[in-house]
Amino acid sequence: MKPELVVFWSAVALYGVSTFSYIFGFIAKQEKLFTVGLFSTLVGFIPHVIAIGMRWSATGISPFISIAESLTLGVFMTVLLFLVFQFSAKKVPPLGVLVMPVAFVLLGWGGTLRTDVASTLAPALQSAWIWVHIIGASAGFASVLIAAGLGLLYLLKERNSGGIYDKLPELPAMDILGYRFVAGGFIMYGLMMVSGCFWSNQVKGNYWNWDPVEVWSLISWLIYGIYLHLRITFGWRGRKLAWYALIAVVVMIVSYWGIPFGVETFHQGFRIEHT
Amino acid sequence: MTDHENTLEPEIEQYPIEPRYHPIHKIPRKIYDVLASAKLAMALLVTILVSCIAGVTIWRGVEAGRVIFATLWFNGLLILLVVNVACCFFGRVWGRRVTLVSFGMILFHLSFVAIFCAIVYNSLFFFEGRIRLTEGETLPNADPQSYDEIRQGRFFSFSRLKGDTTLIRMHTGYKVNGDNKRAAYEIAVGEGGEKKRGVIYMTENLTYRGFTYFPDKEGFSLLTIISDKEGKELYGAYVPLQSLKQKDDKYLYVTGTKEGPGSFAFPQEPARPLFGLQLAYRPDPKKERAGEAFLQLWPLDKQNLPQEGKAIAEGKTAIGAKFDAGDYYLSPKEVHYWVGMVVRYAPGKPVVLASLWVGLAGMVITTLGRVMRSRRGAKVS
Numbered sequence A: 001m002k003p004e005l006v007v008f009w010s011a012v013a014l015y016g017v018s019t020f021s022y023i024f025g026f027i028a029k030q031e032k033l034f035t036v037g038l039f040s041t042l043v044g045f046i047p048h049v050i051a052i053g054m055r056w057s058a059t060g061i062s063p064f065i066s067i068a069e070s071l072t073l074g075v076f077m078t079v080l081l082f083l084v085f086q087f088s089a090k091k092v093p094p095l096g097v098l099v100m101p102v103a104f105v106l107l108g109w110g111g112t113l114r115t116d117v118a119s120t121l122a123p124a125l126q127s128a129w130i131w132v133h134i135i136g137a138s139a140g141f142a143s144v145l146i147a148a149g150l151g152l153l154y155l156l157k158e159r160n161s162g163g164i165y166d167k168l169p170e171l172p173a174m175d176i177l178g179y180r181f182v183a184g185g186f187i188m189y190g191l192m193m194v195s196g197c198f199w200s201n202q203v204k205g206n207y208w209n210w211d212p213v214e215v216w217s218l219i220s221w222l223i224y225g226i227y228l229h230l231r232i233t234f235g236w237r238g239r240k241l242a243w244y245a246l247i248a249v250v251v252m253i254v255s256y257w258g259i260p261f262g263v264e265t266f267h268q269g270f271r272i273e274h275t
Numbered sequence B: 001m002t003d004h005e006n007t008l009e010p011e012i013e014q015y016p017i018e019p020r021y022h023p024i025h026k027i028p029r030k031i032y033d034v035l036a037s038a039k040l041a042m043a044l045l046v047t048i049l050v051s052c053i054a055g056v057t058i059w060r061g062v063e064a065g066r067v068i069f070a071t072l073w074f075n076g077l078l079i080l081l082v083v084n085v086a087c088c089f090f091g092r093v094w095g096r097r098v099t100l101v102s103f104g105m106i107l108f109h110l111s112f113v114a115i116f117c118a119i120v121y122n123s124l125f126f127f128e129g130r131i132r133l134t135e136g137e138t139l140p141n142a143d144p145q146s147y148d149e150i151r152q153g154r155f156f157s158f159s160r161l162k163g164d165t166t167l168i169r170m171h172t173g174y175k176v177n178g179d180n181k182r183a184a185y186e187i188a189v190g191e192g193g194e195k196k197r198g199v200i201y202m203t204e205n206l207t208y209r210g211f212t213y214f215p216d217k218e219g220f221s222l223l224t225i226i227s228d229k230e231g232k233e234l235y236g237a238y239v240p241l242q243s244l245k246q247k248d249d250k251y252l253y254v255t256g257t258k259e260g261p262g263s264f265a266f267p268q269e270p271a272r273p274l275f276g277l278q279l280a281y282r283p284d285p286k287k288e289r290a291g292e293a294f295l296q297l298w299p300l301d302k303q304n305l306p307q308e309g310k311a312i313a314e315g316k317t318a319i320g321a322k323f324d325a326g327d328y329y330l331s332p333k334e335v336h337y338w339v340g341m342v343v344r345y346a347p348g349k350p351v352v353l354a355s356l357w358v359g360l361a362g363m364v365i366t367t368l369g370r371v372m373r374s375r376r377g378a379k380v381s
């Protein structure tokens, strides 16, 4: 097996260990397992970063283009944000119970879709906007996934008490925390859309053309825009929004990676083959 | 509004003044209430969301445009949304103390309205043309004949288009800082002495007096010469070729239409046509602008249309060489490129693009404001 693959799959394996620890910690009500989960995430993050670096340095082409690569980046952002949040705030130890299984499955799935490193980068993608775009998209996803994790814990705490549930922050505090992550994700999705518009303007001369990639990004953005409105103008709180955050993140996953679309939707003008 | 979670603002609209309404004023008032209701906003957002989802799942691509995105009702919804933002949001925020939070929200919703106004303005004044040029060719910008296709706003005036456009050369495998841009068009646009010259490619365009040139597509064009048996050149023309994608993903470069290969009368009017000609070109994989041409000659009928049946002559020859066509020689002398460019004038666009950033900044400000407020709240308690 190529070294890059070994490194990549060890990251997946460590996220697997983390997933297992979190879920088991939950079932067995063992807080120690959350710590195990957190640290295996931290350790798994190292090969994850190295795998991205190896792929990148192999060609010098930013490895965030194919579906497998974008999954890798999305999970990278998720784990990064998760780790930063867990080590800085130390508020919600079991948060990994939703975040890590999703990270594990997405990264593993990305592994099965891996293709060889592209030898050239399509001209349409040779733009600085793509950077802003993919950072916005992946950070937005990371943020709303954590919001969904908080939503799940909110719903569980509402129904259960004692043990680990008592150690979780109070319900309103979790509610606000979730809202913060949605607001952050919404901003990031906004960044994704704005940079997407500029990118399209640079390449095609129009900033919006209702092409599928654009519509999908609008969908993500609207979904969280609606969340914010439900909260601010309709006064929704707590349970309803927790459910909303959970369901919405499923839509995000499907819309990002579940539906095959490629750069060909973005540009179809090139008619002459050049070797 | 002290709490950071400004709980449920009930559906009562607050106005600075509440005049006593004459019954006749009730109707506009009612309309305004509907337009300004947060329920309408939510209904619109959800409807647009559902339409978007349908437009990328049930219907896709061009179909989605026809069924949803280009329809009157969908665009009507968007307009209604903007009117709703204007009425509802500003109706509520008006007269409220400006804080970081509300300032951000004002920016955000204002940018929404600004984008809309800019789009309307743009739709009245824009110009979009597709221009096709062969290397060395120059076309006048203000002549509608120069474009294959034109779309323009009601108030656009052709006098805005100045000078002319020349395709100097099409570069393949064009490199910028080591990146392969593949196709790049070297063009010159402008009037007389002050022509603006530049190379445009996928991520680079050229703007002259507000008109921006974008690369769109390119193809081969064969300079085809007919000469008599003594070798005297009688006539020559650039013959643009279609790029037809084959089943094996390879391309066939041939005369005809998008639908398939075809022949045309050659020489072209107003010269006297002699036969129907079908030309195909196979590029040399190693050498730019070299390769072979395949020729087929057909008899013409009375209307100078190529006839079905047996070819007068057919065969192949290298680019630059001569092909013996009975009474004449035919020579695919040189390979040139033609390119298609999109020329755009969009006066509202800078406002749209700037508003996008303003809107995003508004979001960031609101969120920061909320975080700061709740920090302060936590410290006080």
Ligand code: HEM
Residues within 6 Å of the ligand: A183, A221, A222, A224, A225, A226, A228, A229, A232, A233, B006, B009, B037, B038, B040, B041, B042, B044, B045, B081, B082, B084, B085, B086, B088, B089, B092, B105, B109, B363, B366, B367
């Ligand atoms: C139908 C059009 C819209 C109307 C009538 C509307 C109205 C409002 C109102 C009344 C508020 C709350 C102000 C307050 O009471 O404090 C608000 C906040 C907000 N709206 Fe809209 N809005 C509209 C469209 C949008 C859209 C399309 C988005 C983006 C998806 C959006 C995003 C927001 C955000 C992010 C906030 C602030 C949330 C926060 O403070 O965290 N709005 N809007």
